[in-house]
Amino acid sequence: MAECEYGTELMNPAEASGSIGTATEKARPPMFESRLREGLSGEARLFRDEPMARRTTWRVGGPADWLVEPAQEADLAWVVRVCREERVPLLVLGRGSNLLVTDAGFRGVVVALAHPLWQRVEVVGDRIRSGAGARLKAVACVARDAGLSGLEFLEGIPGSVGGALRMNAGAMGSCTFDVVELVRFMTMDGQVEERSAREMGARYRGCDGLRERIALGAVFRGRPAAREEIQERMRQYSERRWATQPAAPSAGCVFKNPEGLAAGRLLDELGCKGWREGGARVSEEHANFIVTEPGATASDVLRLMARLRSHVQVERGVNLEPEVQIVGEGAEAWVCWKGD
Missing domain, CATH: 3.30.465.10 (Uridine Diphospho-n-acetylenolpyruvylglucosamine Reductase; domain 3)
Structure with a gap:
């Protein structure tokens, strides 16, 4: 079996767990949006409550409090400065592959380098x-x-x-x-x-x-x-x-290859192809890919990841480490795999 070798699209997970509160108005720093907007150039774009399902290849995930598309390096420097001074989490992403945002969304600012520059x-x-x-x-x-x-x-x-x-x-x-x-x-x-x-x-x-x-x-x-x-x-x-990877929405390989092993081959040998949690399913083409169907949620993906990881640990004594980056409100429990 060919083993996927991709990396992630998370460029810089500065405080990426989004641990400063909820998406309510009270959780947002007073006047933060006004200050953020005032230092951006006219070509930069600022979105509020942007669904991350639109920005990630799994097509799941809740909203980011703010999303900025900087048009120049000065715009990006301004966003970095304001987030640092206001202690607001900052996440920079590319095309959103190999990234999972929780259903609760990201409490902070997401920067997307989508401008032609x-x-x-x-x-x-x-x-x-x-x-x-x-x-x-x-x-x-x-x-x-x-x-x-x-x-x-x-x-x-x-x-x-x-x-x-x-x-x-x-x-x-x-x-x-x-x-x-x-x-x-x-x-x-x-x-x-x-x-x-x-x-x-x-x-x-x-x-x-x-x-x-x-x-x-x-x-x-x-x-x-x-x-x-x-x-x-x-x-x-x-x-x-x-010939070896699915065409359905995915985020590339879900787990890193353990030393001396191929995660996809290991999952295949343990009969995991086709396993499902809600709208998330292990690909029949490649066992280290999880694909999503319309209506799937980030929680579906997370539950399936946890189930796969537990199965491999029990059957082979191998600890599979996620290759995908998990961010957003409530991500800490999944990143650390607490309770295993």
């Missing part, structure tokens, strides 16, 4: 310079058209550059930081810096250098090759992916 991808010699909001598929296609090889594996990862950097996302035996040369990021003080890839502390499904920083973009390096060769490799990767 963050999605620019350009060729500079044998390098690709990309914004954090760009789709990984776009990066792979630009590299292909420029005759640059080595980035083909990015085509099948359903996320953005920022999320891939933070989690060192991978597929087809390669990882993001295998092809990254430079990372541009913002600190939680609103300062913009750049560092070489080797200084970022990349590891399996993580990047220590981005734990408390926000990825703004990266420079990828490629190797000159014939466009036809690159296209053929991308075609082969795509065929392999669609």
Whole structure:
């Protein structure tokens, strides 16, 4: 069985548990929204009570108190500053893959890098310079058209550059930081810096250098090759992916691979394909994928995850660690798996 190797779309989970209260008016800091709005440029967008089901690939999850789409780095720096000073949780996400927001929603500010500024991808010699909001598929296609090889594996990862950097996302035996040369990021003080890839502390499904920083973009390096060769490799990767992974709404692989094991193979061997909780179901194509149906809730997904994890622990003595990021009000109990 092919094992999924994706990373997460959660770019920076600064206080991501959303522990400052409920979604009621009383829970919101007085005048916070007015202050947040006053420092944003005219092109930035601010939403209130934005359903996160619209922003995540599982298509479940409650509302975020506020969602901001910054149009420039200054907008993002302002949001970071205001959230820090007002002690409001901040969550930065890309395309919302590999992210589960609880049904109660996120008590704080979500930043979505959806403005065209963050999605620019350009060729500079044998390098690709990309914004954090760009789709990984776009990066792979630009590299292909420029005759640059080595980035083909990015085509099948359903996320953005920022999320891939933070989690060192991978597929087809390669990882993001295998092809990254430079990372541009913002600190939680609103300062913009750049560092070489080797200084970022990349590891399996993580990047220590981005734990408390926000990825703004990266420079990828490629190797000159014939466009036809690159296209053929991308075609082969795509065929392999669609033959082993579901088309229904999902968030990629749910659990990390335990050392020396493939989580999907383990779940398959234990007969977990087809297991269901409400509108959430273990995929028949890949046992480490949970797919959702219309009407599904985040709670359905969480219950199914807990059931799978408990079953594997009892039958094989293996502790499956979630690869998906769980955020929002009430997320703490699930993140820590209390009661197991």
